[in-house]
Amino acid sequence: MHVPDGFLDAPTSVTTAVVAVAGVALALRGARKELDDRTAPMAGLVATFVFATQMLNFPVGAGTSGHLLGGALAAILVGPWTGLLCVSVVLIVQSLLFADGGITALGTNITLMAIVGVVVGWLVFRGLQAMLPKKVGLVAPLAAVGALVSVPSAALAFVGLYAVGGTAPIPLETLVTAMLGWHTLIGIGEAVITGLVVGSVLSVRPDLVYGARRVLKARELEIRTSEGAPT
Amino acid sequence: MKTSMKTKTFLIVGVLVALLVVGVASFYASVKPDGLVYVADQMGFMDNAEKREAPLSGGLGALVGAVTVLALASGLAFVVRRRGGSSGEGNP
Numbered sequence: 001m002h003v004p005d006g007f008l009d010a011p012t013s014v015t016t017a018v019v020a021v022a023g024v025a026l027a028l029r030g031a032r033k034e035l036d037d038r039t040a041p042m043a044g045l046v047a048t049f050v051f052a053t054q055m056l057n058f059p060v061g062a063g064t065s066g067h068l069l070g071g072a073l074a075a076i077l078v079g080p081w082t083g084l085l086c087v088s089v090v091l092i093v094q095s096l097l098f099a100d101g102g103i104t105a106l107g108t109n110i111t112l113m114a115i116v117g118v119v120v121g122w123l124v125f126r127g128l129q130a131m132l133p134k135k136v137g138l139v140a141p142l143a144a145v146g147a148l149v150s151v152p153s154a155a156l157a158f159v160g161l162y163a164v165g166g167t168a169p170i171p172l173e174t175l176v177t178a179m180l181g182w183h184t185l186i187g188i189g190e191a192v193i194t195g196l197v198v199g200s201v202l203s204v205r206p207d208l209v210y211g212a213r214r215v216l217k218a219r220e221l222e223i224r225t226s227e228g229a230p231t
Numbered sequence: 232m233k234t235s236m237k238t239k240t241f242l243i244v245g246v247l248v249a250l251l252v253v254g255v256a257s258f259y260a261s262v263k264p265d266g267l268v269y270v271a272d273q274m275g276f277m278d279n280a281e282k283r284e285a286p287l288s289g290g291l292g293a294l295v296g297a298v299t300v301l302a303l304a305s306g307l308a309f310v311v312r313r314r315g316g317s318s319g320e321g322n323p
Contacts, residue, residue: 001267004280028311035312041238044305045245051300052249055256055293057265064269065261082308089304097296099285158267168276175274182266204236 001069001154001183002094003109005102012165017107023115024088030081038208039078046077047086049197054090058189066186069154071117072125072147073194076139076211077201080122087114108161112154121150125211134218139202139211144195151187155179246301253297257290 008016035043050070057065070090074083091109094100101109125146132138159176201209206216236244264272271277287295 001265003267005283006279006281007271007276031308031311032314035308038238040308040312041242041305043308044301045242045249047304048246048249048297048301049252051297052252052256055260056252057256057261057263059261059263060266063263065263065265067260067265085307085311086304089307090300093296093300093303097285097287097299098292099283102281102283155266166276167279170274170276175270178270178273179266182270186266205238205241207235208238208241 001109001113001158002091002101003105003112003158005104007102007167008105008108008161009165009167010104012161013104013108015107015165016111016161017104019115020088020107020110023084023110027081027084027088031079031085034079034082034210039082039210042078042208043082043086046074046083047089050074050087051090051093053193054094060182060185060189064182066151066182066189068190068193069113069117069151071113071119071154072121072143072150072190073197075118075122076125076143076146076194076198077209079210080118082210083122084114084118087118108158112157112161116154116157117150120153121146124149129211129214134215136202136206136212136215136219139209139215140195140199143198143211144191147194148187148191151190152180152183155183250294250297253293254290257293 050068050073053068054070055067057067060066069087071083071087074086077083078086088110091101091113092106095103095106095109123146125142128142128145129138132142156176156179159172159179162170162175163172198209198211202212206212263269268277271280285292287293
C-alpha cells in the first residue's frame with residue numbers, strides 16, 4: 001500500500017507530513033513507558049520482521065497481490081507507541097533506500113500504515129480483550145482480528161485523503177469499493193500472518209508479547225490466590 | 232516452571248527467521264501489483280505516480296535493508312529508553 005509521489009497534491013502531502021511528525025513525536029514520548037527489559041530488545045527484531053514480511057507479497061485473486069502492513073503485529077508484540085516507531089522506521093528505509101513509497105508521500109505512508117494501522121489494530125485488539133475472558137489462548141486470535149480490521153481501515157483512510165487531495169478525478173464510490181474489496185482480502189492475509197507470528201512467540205516466550213501482559217498478570221494472580229488461599 | 236528460551240537465543244533465532252523471510256521473498260514473492268497499485272491501474276491514476284530510481288534492489292539490497300532497519304530500530308529503542316530514564320520493567 002505504499003503511496004508513490006504524485007497521487008496526492010502538495011497541501012494534502014504537507015498535512016499528512018504534519019500528522020506523521022506529530023504521531024511519531026507522540027510515540028517517542030509514549031514509547032518511554034513501554035520500553036523495558038523485554039520490549040527494548042524486541043523493537044529491533046519486530047521492525048526487521050515487519051520489513052522482511054512486507055516484501056513477501058502474496059497473491060490475492062487474479063492479477064493483484066498484497067503484503068503485510070505490520071501495524072497490528074508490531075503493536076501487539078511491543079506495544080502501540082513502540083510499534084508505531086518500528087513501522088515508521090521500516091517505511092522510512094523503504095522510501096529512501098528502495099524507492100518503495102514516495103518521498104513527499106512519506107508522511108502519507110506513515111499516516112496510513114504506521115498510525116492508522118497501529119491505532120486501529122491495537123484498539124480493536126484491546127477492545128475485544130477487555131470484553132472477552134482473560135485467556136492467553138485468545139491473544140493470537142484477537143491479534144488476527146485487529147490485523148484484519150486494520151488493513152481496510154488504512155485503505156479507507158487513503159480514499160479519504162484521495163477525496164481531499166487526489167491528483168486525478170476519480171469517481172469516489174468506485175474507488176471506495178475497489179480499495180475496500182481488495183484490502184479486505186489482503187486483510188485476511190494480514191490476519192493469518194499476524195495470528196501465526198503472535199501465536200509462535202506466545203508458545204516460546206509469552207512474556208515477550210506486550211499484548212499478553214494483562215492476561216498473563218491475571219493468570220499469575222489467580223494461581224497465587226489459589227495457592228495462597230488457606231484451605 | 233517449564234524452561235523457556237533465553238531472550239538472547241530468542242532474538243538471534245528471530246533475526247535469522249526475518250533474514251530467511253527476506254531470502255524467500257526475493258525468490259518467491261508475488262510480482263503482481265499490490266492492492267493500491269492495482270486499483271490505481273484500473274482507475275487510471277497510476278500514470279500520476281512519479282517513478283524514482285531505487286538506490287538498493289535485489290536480494291542483497293534487501294539484506295542490507297533488513298540490517299539497516301535492525302540497526303535503526305534497535306538504536307532508536309535504546310536512545311528513547313535511556314532518555315526516558317526508565318529501568319527494569321512494570322513502569323506505571
